[in-house]
Amino acid sequence: MEFSIKENEEFIKLGQLLKAADLVRSGSDAKAFIQNGNVKVNGEVCLLRGKKIKRGDSVSFDGKTVKVC
Numbered sequence: 001m002e003f004s005i006k007e008n009e010e011f012i013k014l015g016q017l018l019k020a021a022d023l024v025r026s027g028s029d030a031k032a033f034i035q036n037g038n039v040k041v042n043g044e045v046c047l048l049r050g051k052k053i054k055r056g057d058s059v060s061f062d063g064k065t066v067k068v069c
Contacts, residue, residue: 001064001065001066001067002066002068002069003017003020003021003066003067003068003069005054005055005068005069010052010054011052011053012052013050013051014030014034014039014041014046014048014050014052014053014059015027015030015031015049015050016030017059017066017068018033018034018039018059018061021066023061023062023064023066030049031049033061034046034047034048034049035047035049038061038062039061040060041058041060042057042058043058054068055069
């Protein structure tokens with residue numbers, strides 16, 4: 001799956017991406033999954049929901065991978 005960041009923005013925060021890509025229902029769900037170590041950014045577990053996700057990054061969660069462009 002691919003997710004496009006808005007043209008005028010350089011990044012999207014990890015928690016926002018999970019919600020915008022419909023991988024979680026709410027921001028609080030995103031927070032819990034991230035804090036429990038269920039989300040990987042570029043193949044590594046990320047515990048920071050405010051992590052800046054930029055074009056070229058990939059985010060994996062629940063068997064799905066989102067490539068950010």
